Amino acid sequence: MIASSQPWLISGVLIGVALGLLLAEAVWPRRRHRLPLAARWRTHLGFVAINMPVERGVQALVFIGVFGAVTGYTATPDFGLLPQTGLPGWAQGVLAIVLLDLAVWAQHWATHRLPWFWRLHRVHHADRDLDMSTALRFHPLEIGLSMLLKLGVAFALGAPLWALIVFELLLAVLPMFNHANLALPLWLDSLLRLAIVTPDMHRVHHSTARIEHxxxxxxxxxxxxxxFRTYRARPSGGHETMTIGLTDYPGHESTRFGWSMGLPFR
Incomplete structure (x- = not known):
């Protein structure tokens, strides 16, 4: 029951958090938008329309097909690395979430180092503004590859099913938060980034300056x-004046859905 309802649980949380962040961005914006908001959102919602079936299809394969019917993947699997540790179930779950997060970090690092993966990932970086909708802007090929990576890591770990559901919730919610055009109080940002990625921390990553990018x-x-010594506290030019996006595409191209979908093949 949990596995089959998991996509709907994630969707409900996703919508609730998105609405909350939209309100917060309107009340406490960090930067002024440089591109028409409506044009950007049309493109980003276009990616949602394509990527949701990709994500849900792989999730169905993972939680219903492969995990359920083929391997007998239960709430507490008896294969993989974690069950061999002898740790209690809750500890295995927490460790699984931490290691899955490391895997996604490594995947993100690789997309900036490997040319073909960068071709896909630059669709995300082509956005010249940054708000919670940028978290929705990923090419479907990158989404599919990312889902396959998580599937492989989950199999190798033998992660408890509840940990996979919690991780998918985090993966749905936190990217919207750390892409948000949100001005957190400096004391709160400093406190939060001791543990999690904040909007000011992640915004540095979208700079056109290579050392910050x-x-x-x-x-x-x-x-x-x-x-891994890839942490940078703030952009050299300040958050309000830093340039976001890719230097190769300084115009309004990124607001067009067709152009964005075709970017990896240019």
């Missing part, structure tokens, strides 16, 4: 960038 790869835990 290749930093702050995390989406959930901020510790990985500190461990």
């Amino acid at each position: 290749d930093s702050n790869f995390g989406f959930c835990l901020s510790v990985w960038d500190r461990i």
